[in-house]
Amino acid sequence: MVASLFHPLNIFLLGLGGGFVIPLLYRLGKPWLHAGFWLALAGIVAVSGVSLFEVYQSGTPIEVLTAGFAPPLSINLRFGLQEGFFAFSVGLVSLLGALHLWDRLKGNYGALLLYLILVMGIDGMVMTRDLFNLFVFLEIVSIATYGLLALERTPAAIGAAFKFIMATVIASTFFLLGTVLLYYVTGTLNIDTLIAEREHITGPIGATALLMVLACLILELKPFPANGWGLDVYETAPSGVASMVSVGVSAGVFFALWKLLPLFEGQLGLIAVSGGITFLFSNLVGLKQTKVQRLLGYSSISQMGLMALALALLTEIGATASIPLVVGGLFINHLLAKAGLFWLAGVLKQDDVDARTSLSGRPLLLGLLALFMVAIAGLPPFPGFWAKWELVMQLTSLGRLPWVALILAGSLLEAAYMFNWFVRALRPAEARAGAGPDLVALLPVYGVALLLVGAGYVAARVSGAGALWLFAPLVVGVILYAFDRLPGRLKAVLMLIAVALVGGWLAESAEGIAWLFAALLLAGSVVIAAGGLYRDDRRPGYYPMLAVLLISIPALLRSATSLEFFYHWEIITLASCFLIAKGRGAGPHVLTFLLFSLVSAFFLLAGFAGIAALSGTTSLTALVTSGPDATIAFVLLAIGFLIKAGAVGVHVWLPGAYAEADDDFTAMLSAVVSKVAMFGLLIGTYLAIRSEVSIEIAHGMAWVGMLTTIAGALLALRQTDFKRLLAYSSMSQLGYIVTAIALMSHLGWVTALYLVANHLMVKGILFLAVAGIILRTGTRDFAGTGGLARAMPVTFGLVAIAILSMSGLPPLMGFGGKWLLLSAMTEKGWIWLAVVGLVATFLGFLYMIRLVAGLFFGPRPAGQADIREVPLALIVPQALLVIGILVLSLYPKLLMDPVSAAIDPQFAATLVWEGMSLYTIYGTWNPTPWMIGAVAVAAILGVIAWLVYRSGAGRRTGNLARFYGYYRSVIERMLPPVATEFWNGVTGFTLATAATVRQLYTGNGQTYALYVLIYFLALYAASLGPAGFWIGG
């Protein structure tokens, strides 16, 4: 009895019976009407859910026969795992969607019955195994959509609906004609029989018929450029209806394509190209869009293109085992996230991303928006991430690299316009928005958000990344978020405890060099994070997110596979991004940061995929074993890591992000987070060591590092904002580390680790000190500071030690690092690098002097008489870091023993660099002469610079500030912002292209109909060639 109650056939009994009953219930009264509607809709969902469970348990699909005859005589339907998955998930979303649309549905029996039958129709499209019945369901779905589109009465909406009807009618006419012609050719309409007898579908009629059916399905998925009609509807329809078109109707059509794909074996390439073009161009044109629903429309269309592309390509290369994860993952990701975004846009009544409705005062809404965007962008932990990973892996393994490039480019564009919306929502509200939407209105949105999280976990399990520790950072974040109403300092303490405990647990399992990094970074993060205690405001959401970030770092370091590594990498990127966004002026820089991070991540993804393709495994140990073929993979990985390291040319994201983040968070970014890229570069370098062209590549990377150092130093000199100066100083110092890694020798690596530890502590101190100074003086400009040595003696002392250590002067631990680097470069014969290194040292001295002098010496600016020492909460972490510097300076063995233990096993036996122990290094390369030489050169250069300055007329005063002012203008004149201009040019060009391409969408329904017909002709011509237009052909 229960079995028959939940038989899939009941979906149709409930849908149609319920639909027919609704007008009768309406006469009985609204409560009856509403109860009947919900009962039927919930019934449909329950039936599909229970049936899905049954199918999952038994492993055999449920066959649904009608009319008491066996197919092909009568129509049959099938409810298998895939069908159940689609039907159930669409059902769930439509249930929530009805809730969202309730304002328009309630009491309106016409709309209620249309909605109900629409859901049933989608299930029918998914389940039916009869081609003509598929057409009938397609029409049911279409007409229900047409009817629901009538809910919005504005002229634009009605006009859009009419365009939609024209286009879809043409498409479905193709389907109908194709179906009947297929019957003429084969004598059957049963899909299974058609597939079984695929080879009999030949000749002009058979080929054309197949193409007509295919064209209809592709057209219904709204391919670029024949999709203006779809976009118009997305833009103008009520959000609830638009979401059903985007996720529900498209799901039905997509499933039909999937179902019929065996018929289109010859057209797989065509489907892939169509999907690829749609994915790329929809996302490109989306860049210029500011109307929220139309923006979501572009995104919807592109997602369908991506799914079609993935389906066709995976089928073509025979990776059918990956299809459930990739297609299923992309589908559920799109389904839930897009529905959520449409509804959110509807709830907020936001038409335009530029609208003045700001979410900055509503963290919960902002969080929801962020969650959906992260999912749409294919970032973890959501299903789209796991699906895209698998897709890229599969495509790379068979050498489909152009496709990978296309997918990544499209994804980047999509992320750009989606997050643009997010960033605009972050802007501080100009007018205090009224009361937020009530809980009931948001209920469906929360619903899909929860489902999305669940789906992400399931997808991770399917990807083989279901281990609980992977989710530890997120779980901790969620738990901390539950306590977000507590006072700020209490939350900070809780966060510190959580990071120390969970991070410690995670770091424990890391090995070798990774363990070293983990220990160093974890300790550094706890100390620096403690600096956050100086603020007593609540900072909603800050501490949970910081916990996610800080715990993800050791988690990344203990990763054993590239998937785990990449997953944590993305989480770190996202967490950093959201934390930067907390900064008051961070708005525009968040997007830059995110986009460069995504580009970096895509390079990594491609690199990892390349290695996996070569070695056949995603284990990180494959990095060590890959052979010379891995050069390209190494270059990809290196580019990815260098972008995140802020290497010259791609550094444009760095200053803004560092300068505009919260002051204490900048310390974290510079000291800790930047080191993750260094670790990546370090492990990636194994590949280069293995490959035969390693020397050239390594040399190139060393140059990149050194140029970064120089550029960073020059840019730092140009600043009058001392926080920005420190930001560029970070860039400069990271350049040294890159160069050290590029040495690819034992010595280089020891140096690199040395510099990492040093930079961590130094930048931690400096940024925390700056945070305190900004707190006290309220300015970030040298013009507003000076003479603070007396007011802040402790800070002055701490900063002095840090600067000393950064400069590399003895006796502190910084001593050694740089000079070892210089000597190692000459040892390798990289003379010019060493020379440039000397110049860099000089420039470094210059800006360090500038920093100390500008802050602590000279006259006090007016009105700063009662400046006090910075709060203790900032002093203590700095002091701890200074103690760290001192301890490691006095007892270098504390660092060197683990470094030695960690590095030696990293080199494969054949690559051991002469097996020299660390203690002999100082014996072989005594840094002292190098240091003396370098300091001498710097002093000479400094004197020359001073003389040049003094030689000019009117510059006779010995004022240091004027000296820097003079050179600032010199640098500005000689060093135009090439990189910034270049990237602005790239952006401008992309936007201009988008603006040109979108002229296609004239808004004229007849033109759109013409596009649809031309699209068919194009598909036809591409498939059959010119012969297809000739009678005898």
Added chain:
Amino acid sequence: MTGLPVSTILLVTGFLLALIGLWGMLTHRNIMRIIICFTVFDTGLRLVMVATGYITAGTAPIIDRALTTAEAASRAIDPIPSALVVTAIVIGFAVTAVMLGFAIRLYAAKKTLSIDAFTESKW
């Protein structure tokens, strides 16, 4: 008799009708005319569909005095296309009705039925 099979003649007629509809729906600016052209297009294709079910010298698949059960298999035309076309006609009617409904709305909004007037949303 031209020598052409009956169904081929129907096919030619149907396709010609469809082409006329196609031309009309793409060149007329008046929404009512476009809708009419859609129905012409559809009707033409329905003709084609029915024609493909024809069996040489066949008759309607209804058992009566003209067609006994015994000879049905050899003399009846293929019933499936006819059955499909009944459904297709109903659906075509439905779509036309919806289009007309929207046309009334469009006219109410702008007092014109020119398709060029409804380009609010674009790009």
Added chain:
Amino acid sequence: MMRHIVVALVVVLFGLIFARLIGSYVELSALRPLATQYVIEAPRDLGTPNIITGILITYRGFDTLGEVAVLFMVAASIGLLLKKDETKSTNAPTLAAKATGARRAAANTPAAKAAAARAASVAANRAASATPASAGTALAGAAASEADSAEAQAGEPSEIVRTGTDVLLPLIFTFGAYVIVNGHLSAGGGFQGGAIVASGAMLMLLARPGSRLNVALLSVIESFAGVLYVSLGIVGLIFAAGFLDPRFLPRGELGAFVSAGAIPLISALLGIKVGAELSVIIDRFRS
């Protein structure tokens, strides 16, 4: 001009595709196995001489059910679409005013309604010159101006139309009923008969512009017919071999009026439902 060239090119290319289809079309000389099965088994198993009806109502009954749903949805869609605006948006006020009261122009209004279907097309051509009458709204205005001219010529429908209607209407309804109930025996069936009935309704509305269809009753009938249809399907599921299987009633003698299991019953329901639906749709267009 450019546009016409492109359109011409598109039409020519489609013409070539169609020509190629015709070129490779070969008229079938014998039924394929599946069709043969239908032709032989429909009379035998279902007891219906009209094989197409057998297919429509039984073998592909699921399609037919969907088709009924499509019609049903269209009636609802048109209702949604042409429902008078409740909120007073730009073009609402006069419509609302017209609805609430002010049933002045009693002579005009029915005529306007009757003409609405034609009005839309005629008005389109005269859109430029259409001078909205006092009614003001787009639709009402167009309809009113149309009505004015219609009135000038005819006013009420002519004697011929009215008398003709009186004579024809019973015939049309009877014929419709005949086609519906004989669907299993001869050419016809629920859809065809329902359409005939609805054409009668249309004629009635044209001839007597003042008359009103009882839409409420019709939609109740429509719904009941639909529910009964689904119920008959379920009865088939329980008492025969499957959903929509009509063989829970005796097959009877081939060719007899009472035969073919539940097919005539379903056919009748279909006819009632289609007739009611089409009439409702027509009436909605009128208002």
